[in-house]
Amino acid sequence: MIRNILPTLLLGLTVIASTALPAAPVHSEDQKAEDQKPEQIHVRGSIVSYSGSALKVKTREGETVDVTLADGWKLASVANAAVTDIKPGDFVGIASLPSADGGDGALEVLIFPPAMKGAGEGSYGWDLKPNSSMTNATVADAVKGVDGRTVTVSYHGKEKTIAIPDGTPVVTIAPATKDDLVAGAVVFIPAEKAASGPLAHQVLVGKNGVVPPM
Structure with missing residues (x-):
């Protein structure tokens, strides 16, 4: 079910x-429908x-x-998951904010079930908080750090590194x-x-x- x-x-x-993505050329009929x-x-x-x-x-x-x-x-x-559940190859959705050190810090993490891998792939503007973004991508690696965990995710040939501080909500679909x-x-x-x-x-x-x- x-x-x-x-x-x-x-x-x-x-x-x-869609303004977060470069605009692709479209026919006038397609633009009108959009x-x-x-x-x-x-x-x-x-x-x-x-x-x-x-x-x-x-x-x-x-x-x-x-x-x-x-x-x-x-x-x-949604059901609770843990940051330690995030493994290379998992498909995740991470809402994040730019951090002071120049990277991104996670606001929340959604671990998608395997059947949804690749769906909605990309990094977009998001309205959880001002200036936040949502990245749906595949985990390339997950490294334990001093303050939580840092993951590198890949989407459409690009990579993004996001820190997941301890206490960040991590859930999956239920x-x-x-x-x-x-x-x-x-x-x-x-x-x-x-x-x-x-x-x-x-x-x-x-x-x-x-x-x-x-």
Whole structure:
């Protein structure tokens, strides 16, 4: 069952803005279609209520929003993992910020299941914090350091080194059911911006004390 959920869910966990990548030449028809795509947004917060296709969320900014769940929407959760679980060859998603020493410091790490290896590969702007980025890439090596662990990841022939300080949230994808959509549960929702409010095809919900850190 989880394999049916994950490929769809991943679509919302990749890029929020294509401006982070060099623009490729496109035909006018392709550009017109691209321009007409709904704006992608992320809703982060806790559930106020859930009923049918309606999910009311109090966002981390303090606003209460009504999220409409699209037909066929998918649901998943996260489970705790450890930095020591990260091995060369793993495919990971790491949100990070530039650090004072010129490298990047991780804000959170998502270890993808093997079936999702390569999906959404790249490094993009991300909205977890100002100036943060999301890198979906394969771990080339993982080295234990004085302050946590440093990983070198590769994507599209490029490499990026990211420090993972001790205490950084590390999670993997886990199954969930609609019974997990209870008041107070923390959610991360990739959605389309619509006139009536966010329209979501996927929801990532926290359970068993583990919250989506992305």
